[in-house]
Amino acid sequence: MNTIICNADHPINSIGSYLKNYFGRKTIKLSLDGGFTCPNRDGTKGTGGCIFCSADGSGDFASDIPGQIKLLSDKWPDSNHLAYFQNHTNTYAPVSELREKYYSVLKDPNISGLAIATRPDCLSEEIYELLDEINKKTFLWVELGLQTIHEETAELINRCYPLELYEQAVKRLEKLQIRTVVHLIFGLPGESKRDMLESVKYVCRDSVFGLKMHMLNVVKGSQMEKLYPDYVSFRSIEEYVQLVVDALEIIPSEITIHRMSADAPRPILISPEWSYQKRTILNGIHKELKKRNSWQGKKYLPPASSPST
Numbered sequence: 001m002n003t004i005i006c007n008a009d010h011p012i013n014s015i016g017s018y019l020k021n022y023f024g025r026k027t028i029k030l031s032l033d034g035g036f037t038c039p040n041r042d043g044t045k046g047t048g049g050c051i052f053c054s055a056d057g058s059g060d061f062a063s064d065i066p067g068q069i070k071l072l073s074d075k076w077p078d079s080n081h082l083a084y085f086q087n088h089t090n091t092y093a094p095v096s097e098l099r100e101k102y103y104s105v106l107k108d109p110n111i112s113g114l115a116i117a118t119r120p121d122c123l124s125e126e127i128y129e130l131l132d133e134i135n136k137k138t139f140l141w142v143e144l145g146l147q148t149i150h151e152e153t154a155e156l157i158n159r160c161y162p163l164e165l166y167e168q169a170v171k172r173l174e175k176l177q178i179r180t181v182v183h184l185i186f187g188l189p190g191e192s193k194r195d196m197l198e199s200v201k202y203v204c205r206d207s208v209f210g211l212k213m214h215m216l217n218v219v220k221g222s223q224m225e226k227l228y229p230d231y232v233s234f235r236s237i238e239e240y241v242q243l244v245v246d247a248l249e250i251i252p253s254e255i256t257i258h259r260m261s262a263d264a265p266r267p268i269l270i271s272p273e274w275s276y277q278k279r280t281i282l283n284g285i286h287k288e289l290k291k292r293n294s295w296q297g298k299k300y301l302p303p304a305s306s307p308s309t
């Protein structure tokens with residue numbers, strides 16, 4: 001964990017600031033499609049995928065490294081880059097193939113490290129060994145798609161693995177001192193605000209490096225579109241902002257915040273229709289923190305001193 005402590009002047013420990021401090025300059029994640037698939041789509045664990053997942057495996061912006069650097073070069077000509085294996089499940093392949101793919105990217109002089117998004121049930125002993133080896137050589141984080149701690153919701157969204165597997169993976173990654181980022185989704189069908197904040201509180205019990213959280217978007221091509229075509233996770237930006245600020249207040253300030261809103265491309269976005277307004281949402285979160293004279297971790301209670309819920 002890093003040592004930044006949040007306060008009124010620095011209310012959120014964002015991954016952007018962390019990477020800038022760590023590498024000494026602006027560092028951008030380049031979203032890659034490593035050509036992986038997902039056990040939740042090919043029938044190994046499930047079919048159809050998690051119900052919110054788009055046909056592209058929740059990586060609708062992914063493309064190649066030179067293409068992305070070119071696109072970003074006008075805005076950030078001197079930036080540093082991490083390769084982000086984002087599409088589908090990026091440890092779901094034989095370890096020899098993973099080794100080849102990860103190292104082929106790391107050979108690129110434009111790349112300073114890796115971010116790998118995966119599922120806790122796709123981390124074998126051999127894969128942990130490979131990740132350990134890479135972690136000792138370069139900057140690495142592993143992102144685990146948890147979405148919720150509640151088993152009933154996990155079943156409803158067709159996640160197809162139990163919370164127990166997440167716990168095992170987090171502990172193992174922690175033991176190997178590999179940075180772990182946990183992905184949570186707010187507004188899943190059937191979940192109350194209390195359920196969502198319980199998920200936040202739960203994942204903060206472990207020494208995770210980062211949290212990625214955002215509202216549920218209903219997108220074209222997902223199971224959500226067929227099963228819940230009229231579903232809207234949050235009725236307004238204001239309602240969503242209140243929840244995110246409540247969450248930030250109970251997240252320890254050492255945990256880096258990787259995302260607070262979702263990036264669904266407008267052509268495939270169904271609801272909430274306002275969710276593409278990223279700047280407005282982020283401004284709303286900062287405004288609300290200011291109004292409350294609050295910041296990330298202000299209400300955090302370490303597990304031992306937390307009142308039982």
Ligand code: SF4
Nearest residue numbers: 038049050053057088
């Ligand atoms: S969200 Fe991840 S685990 Fe779920 S179907 Fe999509 S790629 Fe697979």
